Each structure stands twice: as C-alpha cells, then as structure tokens.
Amino acid sequence: MKFETKIINFFAGCLQIPIPAALIALIGELQQAANGGKVLEVEIKIKRKRRSLNANAYLWEVLGRMAAVLKTDKDSVYLMMLERYGVYTHVCVKPAAVERVKQEWRTVRELGEITINGQKAVQLQCYFGSHTYNSKEFSILLDGVLSEAAQLGIETLSEADKDLMLKEWGAK
Template identity: 30%
Template sequence: MAEIEFDAARCQQDEKGVWLCLRVIIPKKARAFCNTMKSGKAYIANIKLKRNRRSLDANAYFWVLCDHLAEETGIPKADIYREAIRGIGGNTEYVCVPSEGADKLCAGWRRNGLGWMAETMPSKIEGCTNVILYYGSSTFDSKQMSRLIDNIVQDCQAVGIETKTPDELALLKARWEDVQTNKSS
C-alpha cells in the first residue's frame, strides 16, 4: 500500500477521463507508485486529513505520570495504561469471527504490545464471536495522544499528584508538532 502526502489537489478532464491531480510533498514516492502500477488494474485511493504522529516527549511524560499514579494508588502501571487506552475512543476495530478462531486472533493481537488489547463478547450470529481490538498508543496521532495525556493528568490531579501546568502541556504538544512539521520538509 502506498501512502503519499500531498498539500493541494485539483480535478482535470481530458479525452481519457477525469483525473484527480495531487501536488505531492515527496515526488519520488509518487513516481515510484506510478512506475509500479499494473496496466489495466483498478486501484482505490483512501484520502484522509494528515494527523501528526505523537510526540516522543509527550509519550515519555505520559509514562512518568502513569508511574506516579501507580505508586500513589497501588494499581499496576500496565493496568493504568490499558484502562487509559480503553478510554480514548477512535482506536478500536470491531470484528465478528468464527468462535473457534477468536482466541487465536486475540492472542496474536495482544502480541503487538502492552496497549494492544482484545476483548470478546457474544455475537447474535451462531458460531461467531465479536471481538473488540484496541490499538496501542504507538499508533496514536497527535489528537489521540493529547486526549491520553489530558486524561492521565486529570487522574493524577484527582489524587494530588503534581503535573505540568496547562501552558507547559501546550508547549510540550506544540514542540512535538514543530518536530513533525520539520521532518516533513
């Protein structure tokens, strides 16, 4: 699957049809895709708004807070993390699978990392099981990571753990946005 970043688009029509033209950020990627396309085959483009990946500084700060919360509450850090992942929203897939394959799917999914969780529930379809698959924070974009940090900050403040000020948090998030923007240039 090719992923090609662009910052402008237009439609153009000629005798061969209507074309979607994109102004790409990295021309080499676009050329590579065009050179590997198979003639006569149809392709599907899934276009979405680019979201910056999470900040490593923001991720490190999340884990510091998670550690303090675990120390204060006696709840294992891994459990705090997993509960935080469940509360984010927008990071799940719901699948219906044959019941005999549900455990294997769940075990394989969980091997992706600590926050990659799988929960099963009954299906209305006989012989099937519904599985909720949670993506771990390694896949989070900046918006999801921001929610994760905001939630852990609230949890810490609720038990009296000192956290960064809102301005410091905004700076932490903005610093990461700058790093991501510079990577794209």
C-alpha cells in the same frame, strides 16, 4: 529512499514524482537492481504529524506515578487508560479465534456472542496501542490520564505547559 514532496502528476498512464537532486545517484542503483531482476518496494502515503517523544515520555512518567499510588505496574495502568480514553474498533470473530485475536491487540473487551448469517461469532472491542494514534487521539488519552492522575493527588504539568508540549506535534 524516503523524501517528502507536494508535487505529484499523472501523465500518459504514469505517476510522476520529482526526485530530490541529492537522491539521483540512489535512483541509478535502484534502476540497476530492477533491471537485474530485483523487486523494488514502493510506498507513497500522506505524511502525518508524528507524536512528540516528549509527550509520550511524559505519558509514561505519569503512568508510572499512578502505578505507584495504585500499587500496580504502569503497563496495567496504561491498559486501563486505553480502555477509558483510547481508540478502538469492533471485530467479530469465530469463537475458536477469540484468544488468538486477543494476543494481537493491546487490550480487548469481549462484548458477547452474536449470530451473523446463521454462524456464531464473538464481538470484541479491540483497542489500538497509543503508538498508532494521531495527535488528536493522543491528546484525548493524555488529557484523560492527567485528569485521573490529578484525582489521585499526583502533580502534573500545568495546562499551559501541556498545551506547549502538544503543540510540538504541529512543529514536526
């Protein structure tokens, strides 16, 4: 069950969220399952604007054109663009875990060995994949890709068309 609400109350130690009438029958099924010993999984989170599929498709189209000019594949260009314009975090790991951590991230840059409380560690700069980005983060990535594409002589959307495409995030 998934629905949106702007109403949430806390009363007498209980969280209260109004359920849309169309979902009441499903609530009965869930209650029966719980009474029968089943464990229910509940997730409540703030709704975020989703990235436009058109913007994502356009990003990959431009990456493909860049790859053709650079004589490489679009995944390699994507990782290069993530390193230049992407969102990252720093992680310190035991030297033996470096390769395993690298497998979990889209791209990783080793920054070097450090010592933490007398223990050797390796500091990594780990880049998140763009599917995790909010609209501002994705906009920065897309702007960087479009700027580099233009430098390669690749025709891209006009600024007005790009802005219109990015505004779709706010409409969804």
